[in-house]
Every structure is written in structure tokens, then in C-alpha cells.
Amino acid sequence: MLHALTLILVCQLAGETTVLLTGLPVPGPVLGMLLLLAWLVLRGGIPQDVGRTADTLLAHLSLLFVPAGVGVMLHWERIQGQWPAILAALLLGTLITLAVTALTMLGVVRLLAVGARRWGTRRHD
Numbered sequence: 001m002l003h004a005l006t007l008i009l010v011c012q013l014a015g016e017t018t019v020l021l022t023g024l025p026v027p028g029p030v031l032g033m034l035l036l037l038a039w040l041v042l043r044g045g046i047p048q049d050v051g052r053t054a055d056t057l058l059a060h061l062s063l064l065f066v067p068a069g070v071g072v073m074l075h076w077e078r079i080q081g082q083w084p085a086i087l088a089a090l091l092l093g094t095l096i097t098l099a100v101t102a103l104t105m106l107g108v109v110r111l112l113a114v115g116a117r118r119w120g121t122r123r124h125d
Contacts, residue, residue: 004053011036 015032018024024031040046046054072079079086 001049001053004049007050
């Protein structure tokens, strides 16, 4: 498990370092996750220890929200004056995310339908 956790953290560190050195407009952990994905694709699958470690991390993901909650409580006075902007950003962000997700799903369904017609396969709904 230590080897798998080290691999995950090294990928994150590589992403952070790459962003810091190149100035890419992408968060370092996202780039690290892409590096991990590339490694997994090149390897041809997910090793069992990496899968177990990732599952354990995901099971305890809610603990990572504790620092954010503490930050909100620490800066409550500052946030209190900005609540209309925060509320608007949350609502608009949610609506935009829902719309993009729906449009993406429609696009995928259309692509699958075109592929099914092209290859003569039938979908069983």
C-alpha cells in the first residue's frame, strides 16, 4: 500500500512541479492525475494495490473538506459581506454544470447511435 500511495503522491508532485515550472493554466493535482492516468493506460490496467489505495482514499474523502470548513469559519466576517456574489456564483456554476453535462450526454448518445447504425449493431435498452 505504501508503494501505491507513493506513486499517487509522486504523480501529484510531478504535476505541481510541471505547472510551477511551465506556468500552465491547469491545477497541479489535475495534471498529476492525468500523468497517473497515462501511466495506467501504458501499463494496461490498474494494479491491485493502487486500486485498493485509491478506494481507501476515496472512502475518507470527506475528511478533506474539514480544512475548507475551518477556513470558512475563520474568514466568516469576510464571507458574510460577499454572500450575494458567492450565492450567484454557486447557482450559476451549478446551472452551467448541469447544462454542459446534459449537452455532453446528448452528444454521446448521438455518437453511439451513429456508431450503431454504421456498424449494424443494435442497442438493447
